[in-house]
Amino acid sequence: MTDPALPLAVTMGDPAGIGPELVVKMHLRQPDRPRWLVLGDLGSLQRAARLLDPALILHPVATPEQAQPGRLNVLETSHLAEPPQYGQVSAQAGKAAYDAIAAAITLARAGRVSGIVTAPIHKEALSAAGLAYPGHTEILADLGGAARVAMMLVNDQIRTVLVTIHCSLSEAIRRADFPAQMAAIRLACQGAQALGIAKPRIAVAGLNPHAGEGGLFGDEEITIIRPAIAAARAEGMDVSGPWPGDTIFMQARQGRFDVVVAQYHDQGLIPVKYLGLEKGVNITLGLPFIRTSPDHGTAFDIAGTGKADPDSMEAAFDHALQLQSCQGATQHD
Known part of the structure; x- marks a missing residue:
């Protein structure tokens, strides 16, 4: 303590x-x-x-x-x-x-x-x-x-945790494997709880456009992200997704989710910084x-x-x- x-x-x-x-x-x-x-x-x-x-x-x-x-x-x-x-x-x-x-x-x-x-x-x-x-x-x-x-980025309206941080986008895709997904989801849960949210609602963003569109735009959602979400649920966490990255933050801002797990740096930081650097x-x-x-x-x-x-x-x-x-x-x- x-x-x-x-x-x-x-x-x-x-x-x-x-x-x-x-x-x-x-x-x-x-x-x-x-x-x-x-x-x-x-x-x-x-x-x-x-x-x-x-x-x-x-x-x-x-x-x-x-x-x-x-x-x-x-x-x-x-x-x-x-x-x-x-x-x-x-x-x-x-x-x-x-x-x-x-x-x-x-x-x-x-x-x-x-x-x-x-x-x-x-x-x-x-x-x-x-x-x-x-x-x-x-x-x-x-x-x-x-x-x-x-990294957890927070302001008055949204919270986001990153699966990958400071690396190229091509490297982020390689690093966003199952262990990285699980670590980010667990830390998102712990971080939200540390801020006083007893049972946080965690939303996981997809890596590809439209969260892969059922495999049409990439299969990482099917082969990596969904299994991680299922494993996190089995551990008792309230996790959903993968959600399309272009709408997930809007839903979080409207109060549907307590924290968003974003796959890479700009996916998570652009929404936070767009709302203003001052907070x-x-x-x-x-x-x-x-x-x-x-x-x-x-x-x-x-x-x-x-x-x-x-x-x-x-x-x-x-x-x-x-x-x-x-x-x-x-x-x-």
Whole structure:
């Protein structure tokens, strides 16, 4: 069980992007949030603070236990000679972003923080730093001690879990096998339950147009997806499908389903992002700790201008608190 008395760890994201600005704005908007600390480069966070409120004083800490309520606590996980240039891909920025994530995972696995909220990172910067990860989810899977993880994207209207994540579409088709279907369905059920839905209604999208149209447009629905749905039902889950990918999210939005299992990245993310980035949240399922993030990128085009909108970052923080609360309620039932 997650201890809500522990602080949340918030990573700064890529220091050349909007991450530090989002962190500072979140504090300025609501300084009385539950105790938390940001992990990253102090100089990059100070630069964002000067941009937004020169009077703001950051509170450096050496341990999570030193974090104080009402302060913008900073645990330095990298020390850059100077902040990287805004809007530019660099190995220096990629390494600093990774170091913050790795440190947060270590703290979460040791039970010293109650969860992790991550600001956006840049995949090219990670690559420039020699880090062969296509995104946060893969770092978390590698360092987080989980056999399988999945992305759950949520907003005020729909929830979706992905069978495959960051790979080409041709590779996604190869990876969407029976074990991957079962893992995604199980994690979708667990994720919805973690958000307080006791018996979630899970809808599984087809891979092909019209969910294969009875085998006319591909047989993955017949040979892989339907057997997985049947197996999940046998385990007691409320699962239906495969449903055509072009209508399943409309039905979920209308309240017919609690969570949609999508087969590949864009099938699941386009509907969520179309409804607005300001409330979209990414939750990593399958980890032994809570992790959420905003559902957008580093926005290099506006980094350093003060225009970044912290709504999605705040929604990610609030979802982490909600997951804490639901875990606590389940533990006491």
